[in-house]
Amino acid sequence: MTNAKPKKRKIVVHVSTKILIGLVVGAIIGYAFNVWGPNPVRDAIMGNITKPMGDAFLQALRLVIVPLVFASLITGVANLGSVEHLGRLGWRLGAYYLATTMAAVLIGQFLIQTIKPGEGISKDLVMQAQGNFSEKVSTLTDKSKNVKSSLWPGIVTTIIPRNIVKEMSKSNMLAIIFTSILFGVALLSLNNKDSIMAIHFFQAVTDASIKIVGWIMKTAPYAVAALMINAVSSFGFDIMQKVGIYIFVVIAGYLLHFFGTYTLILKYVIKIPVLEFYKRIRPVLVTAFSTSSSSATMPTTMRTLEKNFGVPESLVSFSIPLGATVNMDGTALFEAVAALFIAQIFGVEISLMGQFSLVFLIILTSIGVAGVPGGSIPVLMSAMATLGIPVEGIAIVLGVDRLLDMGRTLVNVTGDATAALFLAKTENIDLQQNLKDIVID
Ligand code: ASP
Numbered sequence: 001m002t003n004a005k006p007k008k009r010k011i012v013v014h015v016s017t018k019i020l021i022g023l024v025v026g027a028i029i030g031y032a033f034n035v036w037g038p039n040p041v042r043d044a045i046m047g048n049i050t051k052p053m054g055d056a057f058l059q060a061l062r063l064v065i066v067p068l069v070f071a072s073l074i075t076g077v078a079n080l081g082s083v084e085h086l087g088r089l090g091w092r093l094g095a096y097y098l099a100t101t102m103a104a105v106l107i108g109q110f111l112i113q114t115i116k117p118g119e120g121i122s123k124d125l126v127m128q129a130q131g132n133f134s135e136k137v138s139t140l141t142d143k144s145k146n147v148k149s150s151l152w153p154g155i156v157t158t159i160i161p162r163n164i165v166k167e168m169s170k171s172n173m174l175a176i177i178f179t180s181i182l183f184g185v186a187l188l189s190l191n192n193k194d195s196i197m198a199i200h201f202f203q204a205v206t207d208a209s210i211k212i213v214g215w216i217m218k219t220a221p222y223a224v225a226a227l228m229i230n231a232v233s234s235f236g237f238d239i240m241q242k243v244g245i246y247i248f249v250v251i252a253g254y255l256l257h258f259f260g261t262y263t264l265i266l267k268y269v270i271k272i273p274v275l276e277f278y279k280r281i282r283p284v285l286v287t288a289f290s291t292s293s294s295s296a297t298m299p300t301t302m303r304t305l306e307k308n309f310g311v312p313e314s315l316v317s318f319s320i321p322l323g324a325t326v327n328m329d330g331t332a333l334f335e336a337v338a339a340l341f342i343a344q345i346f347g348v349e350i351s352l353m354g355q356f357s358l359v360f361l362i363i364l365t366s367i368g369v370a371g372v373p374g375g376s377i378p379v380l381m382s383a384m385a386t387l388g389i390p391v392e393g394i395a396i397v398l399g400v401d402r403l404l405d406m407g408r409t410l411v412n413v414t415g416d417a418t419a420a421l422f423l424a425k426t427e428n429i430d431l432q433q434n435l436k437d438i439v440i441d
Helices: 015-036 040-080 083-115 123-132 134-145 147-151 154-159 164-169 173-190 193-218 220-232 237-242 244-270 274-280 282-291 294-309 313-326 329-345 352-368 377-387 391-398 401-426 431-437
Strands: none
Touching: 015 040, 015 193, 015 220, 015 282, 040 083, 040 173, 040 193, 040 220, 040 282, 040 294, 040 313, 083 244, 083 313, 083 329, 083 352, 083 401, 123 134, 123 391, 134 147, 134 377, 134 391, 147 154, 147 352, 147 377, 154 173, 164 173, 173 193, 173 313, 193 220, 193 294, 220 282, 237 244, 244 274, 244 329, 244 401, 274 282, 274 294, 282 294, 282 401, 294 313, 294 401, 294 431, 313 352, 313 401, 329 352, 329 377, 329 391, 329 401, 352 377, 377 391, 391 401, 401 431
């Protein structure tokens, strides 16, 4: 007879489940903190614990962006073999971005025109919001005035930098993408012992960066909880109630695009199991939701697509930095809803021509939206001004924007991820087989 104790069964919790738990726990604590209101204990906890924890996570992710994008794009271009190949990928991506962003704007436009939440809002509420956000509105108005010139002719000097180091310090993605493609092509055309060695060097930098992202993501369950506490504790729940139908419309739009458009694309175009996609993409979704920054999420998106979906590095390194910079479906949808919501409040009639201009303007200007929290607001204001919608009206949406920003960032990064998978599909990568072969942690 043996009296050996029965072995305890070890419960394995996947990292992405842990992150999800972190998100929910953080949201609950954040809500409790919100109800509790400002007081010395709460403020000390937030100021000394949750704020630095969230910031450290964000900074660490940002830290890897420049080396990761620069090095991986150089090796990516070298692995693609030719500039023509890169050009073909560029066209396909552009068409995909355009189609999905247009779908997003149309969903937003349809919902806001059908439900018309702006008609039930009194001007007093707008005045009150203007009082609360007067300083912010005037700063944003100044910023919005530069939006158009930064698109054209500004975009030329944004893409072709005078000093790449300076642009790297500002994480100017378009300039980094352009320069790394240039170096990648140059190394490819040199094709000698030294250039091959240089490509190997950049490959090692890429691998090291992806490794670092893996380490950072190990801390994600705690960091995401901290970020959620910081965000939810400052939500304006009372103003949320007053513009509840507007919030409902925006979120319904996100959900329709997320579960509608993307599901159709995944099922019928990319042809991979939809649930498996959502399971494997979880770390990206949670990071985007808690940071409200598609740019900070970029390293996680790149790592997840390579590690969980087996998308080749050459495709990931090209499509994700580009997507995080110019492809923002959630933002486009939000901008359409917010602009028309404010127009409804002020009784501004937008003609059919105006509606077309809105779609065009939003698609065009979303290129200039920075992938940071609230990055779209100045751009939205610039579009509103063009259409004759009072820009001061922005105050009414500012109070609830933190929540909506989380949702649109999540949609933005999902759009980028599906675009990379679409590209992989067009390059005949067997994604179905990859999903069978790759076991995720
Ligand atoms: N927060 C968004 C992002 O990073 C940008 C925005 O719509 O404000 O993707």
